[in-house]
């Protein structure tokens with residue numbers, strides 16, 4: 001039997017103890033510590049996966065900001081690393097390579113979620129994303145993207161709000177909450193090493209039970225609506241054939257999640273585009 005291929009998508013805002021952009025942006029004073037903590041969390045998950053299934057192939061996708069945060073030389077050498085942007089399938093690059101199960105580490109709740117640390121959806125200037133009328137953050141969008149490739153998300157970790165977002169979509173889904181949000185920039189957090197121990201244990205558990213999980217898929221065609229903070233971003237988006245503007249929102253129809261995800265990635269990039 002071919003080796004199980006596992007994609008571990010690692011974001012940064014939902015890593016234990018992280019609460020502020022100073023810890024998550026390259027120009028931030030505490031960024032070096034943030035990326036080290038992110039790398040330790042990724043290593044804990046890789047270790048847990050390989051304890052449960054020593055022959056597994058583990059792909060780690062650096063999935064925060066510039067997608068160049070994890071320290072390659074400090075990452076568990078048994079894993080392969082996907083880094084840099086832009087790239088097809090963004091946070092879930094690796095699905096194309098045949099990943100059969102997906103794990104979300106360091107994930108955060110969607111834009112506007114209450115009591116959630118560093119909550120946003122793809123970009124700070126995106127106020128909401130709705131797919132077939134249902135509001136989704138990155139957890140929802142990526143769960144549907146994985147599902148469209150037949151891959152279930154078998155583990156999700158972040159703050160309590162992020163974990164709740166995941167279990168709302170995947171009832172009974174395995175989660176590792178590592179902090180309780182007290183606001184956008186405040187949390188009651190586990191010690192980072194305690195969080196890593198729990199991630200390692202849960203990753204092993206998720207792999208041992210991966211057969212029990214079913215992918216979550218949205219049936220196409222998909223109606224996608226995006227509320228934008230800046231009217232200028234809506235002007236830019238409306239230049240793309242197939243995207244219609246209504247006020248500060250834009251909407252489009254996508255034949256599948258891959259197509260929807262491509263345009264969502266582009267919209268997120270447009271929000272930071274200068275004059």
Ligand SMILES: [Zn+2]
Nearest residue numbers: 011012064065
């Ligand atoms: Zn991020």
